[in-house]
Amino acid sequence: MLFAHGFGCDQNMWRYITPAFEKDYKIILFDYVGAGQSDVSAYNPERYSSLEGYARDILEICQDLQLSDAIFVGHSVSAMIGLLAAIENPGYFQRLVMIGPSPCYINDSDYKGGFERTDIESLLETMDQNYIGWANFLAPNIMGHKDRPELGAELTESFCSTDPVIARQFAEATFFSDNRRDLQNLHIPTLILQCSEDIIAPLSVGEYLSQQLPQSKLKVMKATGHCPHMSEPEETISFIKEYLSGSM
Amino acid sequence: MDIDLNMVPGYCFACQEGGTIVHVNQQLSNDLGYAQTELAGNTLDIFFPVSTKIFYQTHLFPLLKMQGYASEIFLHLVSKEKSLLPVLLNVKRQQNNGEVVYVFIGILVQNRKKFEDELIAAKKSAENALKENTLLSQVKQELAQNLEQLDQQLKLVKKQNEELRQFNRIVTHDLTEPLRKLTMLSNMLLESMSDKVVQQKIIDRLLFTSGRMRSLVSGLQQYIWITETPVHLVSIDLKKLLLVLKQELRECFHGVEIVIELQTTQVLEGDWEQIRLLFYNLLENSVFFRKPEHKAEIIISVYNVRLNHFTSLAGKYKFVDFIRIDVRDNGVGFDPQFREQAFELFKKFHKEERQGIGLSICKKIVENHSGTISVNSKPGIGTTVTILLPNALLKDPAIHYNLQKHE
């Protein structure tokens, strides 16, 4: 089972979930470049300005570990990242589990992603304000922290060891992405875990996904908010187990 | 002297695990324009604008769950009158009578925000000035163009070297071999003038060998024709094309049941003659190498993907649209560790007396369209050929300068 974290933290966000599966599966956890213990110097802004760059991270892990028939569990943006990886190389995965996924966050003429463009821009402004202490003033983006090693230690205090500049780019790449036309190209059975009252991935989006994704199953959870694997781990585990056992 | 929270010149509020508000101090409720009692029982959403809601759900909540605290978090709150309050907060998770509660403390940073806005604006404007520096951006543009060209040239050189190697092999081996055999057979013929049966056998081999040379040379000619002919791009109706090819294959393979399924909503753009030849060769291969006593089932799927435009330069990324074509059959397959050899001119894998040129012509055609081709296989299960064609063929000819177009 390969677990891909979403925003706001690193692989530790799965710590309430993985113990339930340790007995039956080999558990693979990783941090994307820029999060957790990853090597920040490996960050390439061109590559990670779109979700395809993150999908490459997953494909590279799968190739290195020679995975096949793995179960991919992705939270939030990682659901789409996993989708892109699975379309490119279906041989790595037998099942996808998407927690709180959305293929497009911005409303369209006949699609309700949940947000207007201005909402996303305010979000990015908020994130800018949170990174003001770290930003390299009057210098082009992303000088990296090689020049200021003391910053590395302080990061753990503030943002759960996520590099703040990279986190902001990640948010930008995510919230302006549109993967709706990729959905029909996925041919791997998928579980969609939909939270009640999740503003990031609302019910209408979950329903849209289940219609567009061939071979998908939509389950609406009692959990509210956007992180059921952290706020309601029991319910999350039980849905995943039910799905994997084939009895869903 | 006891100070209570309602006297504090700042904000203090607390909520439960699910976000339900359990306390709001007076300063905050005043500034928000609610009575303290109005807020209790609601969730934090009541005074979060959309941007804060997103930020909370995606970043702050996971942070608090993992760490139990966060400091110097900036966000906006929204009042009953819909005005925005910029605040700077510290949060900590506490136990209160056995229940988990998150306590927030913070200050309104209206003036500080103005200052920070200026800082951010200054930073952005400096960054923009740097970006917009005309000389610099000219150089950047040239560099970008050169990088594109470099990548293309590296690709071209690699390809040409590879082709040269293959042609060398053909000249030094595949053509000289049959010539040697012809000489040998002729010598043997001279030595067996008395034995008519042996003579006949030798003459048969002579004709066979020279026939092989003939078809080898004509295969080469076809290959060279593909190399030299400019590509003339049109929209191709795959459904129609496949119907035509299926008919041709039926005539070629009498009595064999052939099933071809097309899965696509994509329009393909390419040179009609070459794309036709490409699919014909692939389908013919699939039918030829079907499992005995089985029907040949081929599934062709065509869809859009986004891949890195740069293939030869490490660390350069630009994700552009590609059209991906998968031709999957249920034939006998082959050992995938040799998949690179499949596209070499005249490399044969199977014991059949089949000229090994089909796939190398396919590769040439795909390369003429600035694409790439690869193959994978599982013995006993089948083979899949994957073709990637850049979608920007008609849109940006400068990128694909080795593609010659008719006007």
Place this chain on the structure above:
Amino acid sequence: MNDNMTILYVDDDPDDREMLSTVIHSIEPAINIVYAENGVEALEYLNTVVNMNNRLPCLVIMDINMPYLDGKETFARIKNDPVLEHVSVVIYTSSENPNDKAFFNSLGAEFYTKPDNTLSLSRIANKMIGFCN
């Protein structure tokens, strides 16, 4: 090991296989010739022989240009295998490339270019049979 009268002839060309084996048998009918069409089959055969504790062939005749695994690579694998390295291997190829000849000679292997007349063919066959006496 050399008193086993089996030759392993590795070549993907049916004409060459027929011509050489006919000449070998016309000189020494008692020799048993086993064929492999490429390096993969050749190594499979040799490993089977080893696993069944049978005697290895007195000679391996190896073509260079073959699909899958070519002669150079197969030769290297045989010589690097502690069980197989003592097997006699000669190269029998249409290549007239002097670099190829020098390469195999320096590794201690005889190098024969496929001929275009029957006299030369007989001479080469005789030399090959010599490895099995």
